[in-house]
Amino acid sequence: MTGPWPLHPPPGDGEALTSWLNRLAEVYGMSVDDLLRHNLAAPGADLPDQQTLDLDPPPWLLPALAERTGTSLDRLRQLTIAGWVPWLLDSLDPEPVPGAAFDTYVRQDSVLLTTRERPGRQVPDWRAWLPTDSKRGPLRRACPTCQGAAADGTFGFTLVSQLPLTLSCPKHRCRLEAAFGGLGAFVAWEKPDTRPRPAPAVVVAMDARTHQGLRTGAVALPRRSVHAGVWLRLLRTLLDELSTPLSALRIGSRHTVKCIWEMAGQPPRAGILGPWRPYEALPWPAQQMFLEAAATALHLIEAGEATAHGTLAPLLTPAPRRHVPDGTPHPPRERDYWQEARDAMDRAVALARDDPAAAHQLLSTLTALTRSETAFHRVRDDLVALGVPADHLPRTLAEQRASRTLNGRPMSVTS
Known part of the structure; x- marks a missing residue:
């Protein structure tokens, strides 16, 4: 018999190839050997044993079964160990x-x-x-x-x-x-x-x-x-x-x-x-x-x-269990006064780089308690090193004190 078989129960889930072949043969009142010899194998082909069928069937068998039953080759391969x-x-x-x-x-x-x-x-x-x-x-x-x-x-x-x-x-x-x-x-x-x-x-x-x-x-x-x-x-x-x-x-x-x-x-x-x-x-x-x-x-x-x-x-x-926030806001962070002071100083220096009046005021604040020219020049040199132009700053402590006249407003400095 060639071409599609009129009766062909489908393979069950996880069924072995030999089991399905046995059920197919029973439909036609045949043995599995007769089904293989007369309906699937080429003339003169050697018939595989049971272990070979479920392990790795000969290459002609599964395509012939697919033609006779309409079952896909992929589905048929899953009936054998080779298919896994x-x-x-x-x-x-x-x-x-x-x-x-x-x-x-x-x-x-x-x-x-x-x-x-x-x-x-x-x-x-x-x-x-x-x-x-x-x-x-x-x-x-x-x-x-x-x-x-x-x-x-x-x-x-x-x-x-x-x-x-x-x-x-x-x-x-x-x-x-x-x-x-x-x-x-x-x-x-x-x-x-x-x-x-x-x-x-x-x-x-x-x-x-x-x-x-x-x-x-x-x-x-x-x-x-x-x-x-x-x-x-x-x-x-x-x-x-x-x-x-x-x-x-x-x-x-x-x-x-x-x-x-x-x-x-x-x-x-x-x-x-x-x-x-x-x-x-x-x-x-x-x-x-x-x-x-x-x-x-x-x-x-x-x-x-x-x-x-x-x-x-x-x-x-x-x-491992990972902590997931429950939506409760975190408590406010403790205030860092020193960081605030550093930030304020950075802003003052940045302003002094462009504004002579701000430079005068910054130097005056930093040297308010200074009594010696040496200490004054140390502070002044630090500001210059930070990028404050030297001509924005008084040259001496005496000049700095003189600039505090006129109602506290700095005087212009000439060379």
């Missing part, structure tokens, strides 16, 4: 230098600990959030409430539920539960008596930010909003710090990390006593413990009950 590069992870390409991907994503910043407290790690061929063992399939988790309420043919696995990134359903705030499934299709719960279980409030708060970032591209933190990529790297960095052996930490940090694990109800490092392994290499039960500890740490930092020393820590605490 470089937000979710930096790249799917081989790293140029062994260990560079881990250092850039996890160790470029810090949250709880100082840089010196974090031991160096060599993790070649590492990719954020993806299993290090290629034989290990994706997680299969789902919300019991979503699955139970969905009409036939409408329930699908989300892309994020296949990654060790969240623990709860953003809609119902209950834990995602382990399920059996194949090529995106839900088969059954791992535990037959599976029922909705409410997730802890700290987990719901952490997961809500992750879903907000993947939905909108930004995450609101106490200090300010950050790009989704910053939030995902902050979270992955925090998980790495929580895996640090307590013996490698300073006393203060050791106490903080120990309290976080205790508050989360889990043993330090999720009970792992052997050699360190990256989060992506841990089994899912241990990853769950780490995510619960990370949610607890975020809550304690924001509540001011745990002190974080990392470069990203300020994002998790409210901005």
